[in-house]
Amino acid sequence: MEEMSELIAKNSLFAGLPDSTIQLAVGCAQNVTFEPGARILVEGEPADTLYLLRRGRVALQVQRPSGKPLIIETIGPNSVLGWSWLVPPYRWQFDGVAIDPVGAIAIDGTCLRAKADADAVFGYELLRRISGVLLSRLQSTRVRLLDLYGHSLDD
Amino acid sequence: MTETEHVSPGPFVPSRYRVVDRKTENSDITTLWLEPVDRPIAPFKAGQFNMLTAFGVGEVAISISSAPGAPGAIEHTVRDVGAVSHALASSQIGDVVGLRGPFGTDWGLESLTGCNVVVVVGGIGLAPLRGAMRYLAENPAPDRKVVLRVGARLPDQIVFPEEMERWREMGVDVEVTVDVADAAWTGHVGVVTQILTELPFDGAGAVALVCGPEIMMRFSARSLIDLGVSPENIRVSLERNMQCGIALCGHCQLGPFLLCRDGPVVPYAPLAAELITEIER
Amino acid sequence: MPSPDAVVIDANGVDSLITSLRAQGFRVMGPVVANGAIVHREIRAAKQLPVGWHDEQEPGSYRLSHGDDGEMFGWAVGPESFKQSVFPSRSVLWRARRDGQDLAVEATGDDVAPEAFFGARPCEVAALKVLGGVLAGAASPDPVFTRRRETAFVVTVECGRPAATCFCTSMGSGPGAAADFDLALTELAGPSGRFLVRVGSERGAAVLAGVASRPATAEDHRARDEVLGHAVAAISRTLDAEAAPGLLARNLEHPRWDDVAGRCLACGNCTLVCPTCFCAAVEETTDLAGTVEETRRWDTCFDLAHSYLHGGSVRVSTRSRYRQWMTHKLSTWVDQFGNSGCVGCGRCITWCPAGIDITEECAAIAASDGAVKTSEPTAVRDR
Structure with a gap:
């Protein structure tokens, strides 16, 4: 079985960081699995975990009265799931539901925050990387707002 | 046979083709199967287009969506966006339409023997690449992996879903993503660049074929370059108003290109990359 | 030294040139004054030409004036070019007739008589070549242009009085004619109407054979050089075509x-x-x-x-x-x-x-x- 530190280092969020830094995350991490359909994040519930997805996909979605949720985005392997543990009020904004059997590393958000607060260099590096992922998500979301495959030149 | 039948009727006169089958792909997209009534057009290559006439309404450029050299009727997938395309999309089995072609540059399939191929399409962009995809799927090469990445607004706007499933079974790595979906959709939700973050092979040396609206091609090309694909190895299909197909009418200009002659398929670098970021060209 | 391919004709010679072209089956399109401008119409005689007429051109302005100098070609260019003759503003490309569910498509012939472009300026001859590069140079040439251009007989007339808007010297298309004509005329200075005629094709020589002329002398060629020299000097507008x-x-x-x-x-x-x-x-x-x-x-x-x-x-x-x-x-x-x-x-x-x-x-x-x-x-x- 692979060491937790190796698994964490494989994720794009931590890739290339020195082992000493990875070890800070290892202390807050555990392996988790979810069956398809499992609600990993629950809208409105306290947010306390950062998930590094190893396999399977998770749908970020919002429940509708009809019971047919609207899917906002799907998150795939090697990506990061869940940001709401990072800033107050630490509450999940959307549901995160496993589409496939999901394997992930769950990192305790409170634990990680504490370590980032204690070690500013680690905290800065972590936030810098998270910002990169968030920016690319934001840009993708903006591109989707463009209706990229749109039918007309000018609407 | 009279003498006049040997004389070319000139480049503007369409050949008569009969609609032998039709399929409604979705609310505004229809595929027509056409067979020549008398004078067939010359053999085509994947990526080329024909001028289709709805007699009495007008003529419009439509890419050929069947595979080159395939037996049987020639296929065109028409999006109902104007008077002529509406008339074509509404034509019924037995109707006669006009056909001139084939025109323009092609995807250059013969150059794709020893390299991996990434095909990226947005919306109806798969139609001009369908012939190429069929060819690539049906002629597998041991030293060539084929990846297809498809983006659409909604699940029901994905064209040729059954065919994509067949290509997947034939070994093509197919991923489809939509902008908006409900739980009935089990595929990706996100923009096409989000399923272009990794490739199952080294991007360097791979060839990419990209077709869709210009913004989509721009973003896709950047993602491909980030994955190591050389800008010179990215081929895009560009579009402008086409009225003659034979470089005589002047409408399909895009800077130095006459797209009916120099396109529709052009290399992304160096010219197209710039042209599709310039406004009002 | 006089060129064997050049002769000199007088005003009557211009008239018999038109007659000779008509006799060979050409519809002669030449400059006439109509609607306050010099335009192209079918001509039958030299007297229809805009004798004594001059054009004054400025940005956004075109005026004709008349002098007593008797010059036949003392003007630059009118609003029309011979583009209209080789590339008509409207052409029917084909017709289709319905017969039940079937439909017959037929090409429409373009069977107008061959035209002689009489008085085409060197810049217009150059324009025909540019147009030909597009319409005849395509992989599928335009049949209308190709046929009309191939059958057309070009009588170019070099420019003696360029307009203020001319810049052919920048584009290498005038005021003299170098190629792509059947006959090239230069209206030489002098009272009685003297035209140097150079032959550009066998067809040109055949048409000219029926026209009274004398061989051109060195003096005639010098006179032509003088006309063109004046024209070059009169052209003030420039464009850096290379840059x-x-x-x-x-x-x-x-x-x-x-x-x-x-x-x-x-x-x-x-x-x-x-x-x-x-x-x-x-x-x-x-x-x-x-x-x-x-x-x-x-x-x-x-x-x-x-x-x-x-x-x-x-x-x-x-x-x-x-x-x-x-x-x-x-x-x-x-x-x-x-x-x-x-x-x-x-x-x-x-x-x-x-x-x-x-x-x-x-x-x-x-x-x-x-x-x-x-x-x-x-x-x-x-x-």
Whole structure:
């Protein structure tokens, strides 16, 4: 079985960081699995975990009265799931539901925050990387707002 | 046979083709199967287009969506966006339409023997690449992996879903993503660049074929370059108003290109990359 | 030394030249005064030519005046070019007739009589070549142009009195004629009407054989040189044809485009009078009996519909449409066809209702090559 530190280092969020830094995350991490359909994040519930997805996909979605949720985005392997543990009020904004059997590393958000607060260099590096992922998500979301495959030149 | 039948009727006169089958792909997209009534057009290559006439309404450029050299009727997938395309999309089995072609540059399939191929399409962009995809799927090469990445607004706007499933079974790595979906959709939700973050092979040396609206091609090309694909190895299909197909009418200009002659398929670098970021060209 | 291919004819000789061309089956199209301008009409005799008429051209202005000098070709160019003869403003391309569910398509023949382009200026002969590069040089040549150009007989007349709007010397297309003609005339100075005629083809020699002439002398050739020398000296407008392609290609965001857009009416006059503009639109019509007719008509890149692409036009602003026209003419034409699309006839300057001058626009961009539209806030700029 692979060491937790190796698994964490494989994720794009931590890739290339020195082992000493990875070890800070290892202390807050555990392996988790979810069956398809499992609600990993629950809208409105306290947010306390950062998930590094190893396999399977998770749908970020919002429940509708009809019971047919609207899917906002799907998150795939090697990506990061869940940001709401990072800033107050630490509450999940959307549901995160496993589409496939999901394997992930769950990192305790409170634990990680504490370590980032204690070690500013680690905290800065972590936030810098998270910002990169968030920016690319934001840009993708903006591109989707463009209706990229749109039918007309000018609407 | 009279003498006049040997004389070319000139480049503007369409050949008569009969609609032998039709399929409604979705609310505004229809595929027509056409067979020549008398004078067939010359053999085509994947990526080329024909001028289709709805007699009495007008003529419009439509890419050929069947595979080159395939037996049987020639296929065109028409999006109902104007008077002529509406008339074509509404034509019924037995109707006669006009056909001139084939025109323009092609995807250059013969150059794709020893390299991996990434095909990226947005919306109806798969139609001009369908012939190429069929060819690539049906002629597998041991030293060539084929990846297809498809983006659409909604699940029901994905064209040729059954065919994509067949290509997947034939070994093509197919991923489809939509902008908006409900739980009935089990595929990706996100923009096409989000399923272009990794490739199952080294991007360097791979060839990419990209077709869709210009913004989509721009973003896709950047993602491909980030994955190591050389800008010179990215081929895009560009579009402008086409009225003659034979470089005589002047409408399909895009800077130095006459797209009916120099396109529709052009290399992304160096010219197209710039042209599709310039406004009002 | 007198060239064996050159002769001198007088005014009567011009008349018998027209007669000779008609006898050979040509419909002779030549310059006449009509509607206050020199235009092309079928002519039967030299007396129909605009004898004594001169044109005064300025940006946005064209006036005819009459003198007692008796010059036959004492004018530059009128609004029409011989483009209309080789590339008619309307042509029917084909017809289709319905018969139940079936339909018969037939090509329409273009069987007009061969024309003689009488009095075509050297810049117009150059324009025919530019047009030929597009319409006859394509992989599928335009059958209308190809047939009409191949059968046409070209009598070019070199320029003695260029207009103020002419810049053929910059484009290498005049005022003298070097090639691509059957006969080239030069109206030599002097009272009695003396024309040096050079032969450019066997056909030209055959037509000339029926015309009374004497061999040209060294003095006649000197007289021609003098006419052309005066013409060259009279041409004041210039355009740097060699620099223009690169200049415009790298100045697509030059502020001058906004400036010219403020004056341009997007009327398309420049494209209609231009002897090389070839854009054409196709229209399909159906009559009550169900006959479908496909017609090609001149189009202009100043029309919004020119760049229509499902849902809208690509070139919406006047700025982008003027830029398309000028960059195509002087820059991307070279990319597309290997030569400039401009012959320096000056028609677009004269017939522009706003008097926009392509040479001036080009010079203005060259004067601040590399300038781009600033995005400074207005408040700062106005301070």
